[in-house]
Amino acid sequence: MVSFSDDRTTQPSSTHLTRSLSASETWGFGLTTHLFWPSIATTIHLALGSAAILAWFPATLIGMLAVFQVQKLGSHWIDVAGGTPNYTTKLLKHYPGIARYVALGYFCGWVSALPTSAIVLTNLVQANLAAMHLSCPEIPLKLGFTLIAFVLAFSGTRALSILHLFFVVPTILLLLAFCFQGISWLIFSPHSPGFFPTTWSQFSFTDWAKWYFFSTYVTYGCETITAYVADSRSPKQTLKFLPISAGLMPPIFLGGTWVLTRLANEGNSDVLTNFVTAADPFWGSFTLLIVTFLISAISLLCCATVVSNCPRILYQLSLDGHLSPVFSVVSQRGVFGPALLLILIFSLFCLVWGNVDQIVAISNISWFISFMGLHLGLWLQRGKPEVLFPRLSLGILLAEVVILFVGGIAWGWQNFIIGFLFPVGILLIDRIIRHIPLAFFDKNWWIRYYYRKRTLAIVKDSIFLQVIVLIVLLCVAFITGWSFQILLNQKSVAHADAMVIVLLQVVVFVGVAIACWTSLPQIMALFEAKDAAEAALRESEANLRQQTQQLQQTLQELQQTQAQLVQTEKMSSLGQLVAGVAHEINNPVNFIYGNLNPAQEYIQDLLQLLEMYQQYYPTPVCEIQDLVEAIEIDFVKEDLPKLLCSMKIGADRIQKIVLALRNFSRMDESEVKEVNIHEGIDSTLMILQNRLKKTSDYPGITVIKEYGDLPLIECYPGLLNQVFMNIISNAIDALETIGRHQQVAEPLTIRIETKRWGSDRILIQITDNGPGMSETVKKRLFDPFFTTKPVGKGTGLGMSISYQIITEKHQGSLQCNSVFGQGAEFLIEIPLHQSKMGILSAKC
Secondary structure (H helix, E strand, O other), X not given: OOOOOOOOOOOOOEOOOOOOEOHHHHHHHOOHHHHOHXXXXXXXXXXXXXXXXXXXXXXXXXXXXXXXHHHHHHHHOOOOOOOHHHHHHHHOOOOHHHHHHHHHHHHHHHHOHHHHHHHHHHHHHHHHHHHOOOOOOHHHHHHHHHHHHHHHHOOOHHHHHHHHHHHHHHHHHHHHHHHHHHHHHHHHOOOOOXXXXXXXXXXXXXXXXXXXXHHHHHHOOOXXXXXXXXXXXXXXXXXXXXXXXXXXXXXXXXXXXXXXXXXXOOOOOOHHHHHHHHHHHHHHHHHHHHHHHHHXXXXXXXXXXXXXHHHHHHHHXXXXXXXXXXXHOEOOOOOOHHHHHHHHHHHHHHHHXXXXXXXXXXXXXXXXXXXXXXXXXXXXXXXXXXOOOHHHHHHHHHHHHHHHHHHHHHOOHHHHHHHHHHHHHHHHHHHHHHHOOOHHHOHHHHHHHHHOHHHHOOOOOHHHHHHHHHHHHHHHHHHHHXXXXXXXXXXXXXXXXXXXXXXHHHHHHHHHHHHHHOHHHHHHHHHHHHHHHHHHHHHHHHHHHHHHHHHHHHHHHHHHHHHHHHHHHHHHHHHHHHHHHHHXXXXXXXXXXHHHHHHHHHHHHHHHHHHHXXXXXXXXXXXXXXXXXXXXXXXXXXXXHHHHHHHHHHHHHHHHHHHHHHHHHOOOOOOOEEEOHHHHHHHHHHHOHHHHOOEOOEOOEEEEEEOOOOOOEEEOHHHHHHHHHHHHHHHHHHHHHHHOOOOOOOOEEEEEEEEEEOOOEEEEEEEEOOOOOOHHHHHOOOOOOOOOOOOOOOOOOHHHHHHHHHHHHOOOEEEEEEOOOOOEEEEEEEEOOOOHHHHHHHHO
């Protein structure tokens, strides 16, 4: 026993249309308008005779253009339900009143097809029963055929779409067979009356406009499949069917019309009689059976399509704000409750009216105007990529204006005015729904209705209910079958077979409708539970993958941050060490340097005193003379001043090195300061001087400095010096690889150029003529931990930290231009002044 407890979580229901239909299920709905052709063709054939093709040809051509245009619009608005009328509202978005009116005109054209089909199917049943001298009540048949479609629609979209697809395939194949077999018979059969008529029917422009106008009820509607793009699981595949739909139009509308024109009886408006007469030469004894199947299937399929696509039109109009919000409610299974009830009311109204010709004429007014609105919108949106034929659309619109007033009025002023006001009536109903405070007109009431557990839950012990229903159905089927057997044995076999065909199709529709309210909900619930479980599993897996990726990313960021902190701490410790060493060296150096001048003066005095002794006592005692010779007093007198001068130069050099070390470390300048950028570059070069010198096995590196006239720059001096150190030392490393291992044709150089860049920035270019780098290396140059140096020679953090210092701390940019074998160029661009927001973000 399948049952659910009252705690069961129901499927959500809201204003969101789920993508539940497969592409093949939507394709079936795209063929419904083709199948409606027999009903229209018979009437036009009766009026124009052999000239009917002249009304069908231009209508078919324009209809095909409309199909390709709507396909483009559907590709542009892939999430819009309802198809053509709702695309038209998008095109006419600047004219909401007109947009709303023409969309409802399209809706009215489709709604009238349901009661019309029910009436046609009723007439078919009565015609077959009359041939067997039987009678059947008319009103219950019409009402029953109308309600079958709504029973299916209120049970969900999937069952209706599958049932529709099951019947539409054989029906369209039989209709194509009628067209192709008929054309072939006219061409090749010796019994053919001839492919062309001997005389052509005469007609006026008014007659042509009247029946062209009438034919558009079919030719303009072959884009119906676009109504299902928003709930198709493969919307692009759904739209790909439109060229097929356009390709089927000429063989059916033109080929079929020609067969009907040449083989059907003129002067008879009955669809069954005309098609039986036309198909009898090539279908023979099976004609009545096949034609009955065609007409009954077409009528049932048309009813199914109306209750499927019309709610989607109202749904999208509601979402776009053109209608009351109550029409935007849809259940998880695709049931548009409020929209279906409105369609049911209109259908019952048309059934009570009962005049098929007048219903079609009135609804066709609104239908025709809706496509005039489409062509107007295409012209107004000319230049947009989704519009294919703007100028042609304008020409068609102008022609349609003439046809509307000539052909539309030819159907009678009364019908013209009623058809023109039909959409207005729906707008008035919508206004009433908006302003009457009834719970039934409230969107939230419907949402609560679909949410309600007792409504959505499967009834416990439903097997008992299903068994009872099954027993009743078997009993009714047995009694009905037994009764028909008795009646059919006494009547015409041909009409009896035709009646069985109609009865079979109706029983299938009724059986599926009953199943939709008994066993199918349980099956659907099981599948929905399975889909929900699979969706939850997929979502859980996706969340797990996302969390794993986030953890991996977080771990990588932590590792990077840790390495950067270590590197920063190393640089900080190094800076402290350098600053401490510089400070400790600076004091004794200053002492030595400060005493060199007095020492030099004292020594000059002593040397002068010695010269005076030598002048006045030229012959010293032997001991003094021996000491003079031992210490080489003449050499000492000559070399001692040079020695003092060398000591002074050395002390001066040490002072400069100490100053460079202090300038590079900048330990006392951790905040933003105004500094001379050139001093930082020179300090870096001073520290790296020993790596630039020429040796016996190394040609040395020449540094070319081209400093521009720069003002003081606001920056973090210590950090900026670190960037210079990283870039210049990397350039030296690159130049050493070629300077120590191969002969160089030109001097190894590092060029440093600074200049103003715009009004508020400076540019520092550091270029070398080393080996350069490949595109792969260049792309990863600023990645953390990336290095091309041997193990132990580099951490892979220098350039990454430099990039962060320039971009994050200084709000600048750091770029590298390099071609393998042609050196490298680094471009550092920073602002003259750091903004307050940049300083705050750098501190954070």
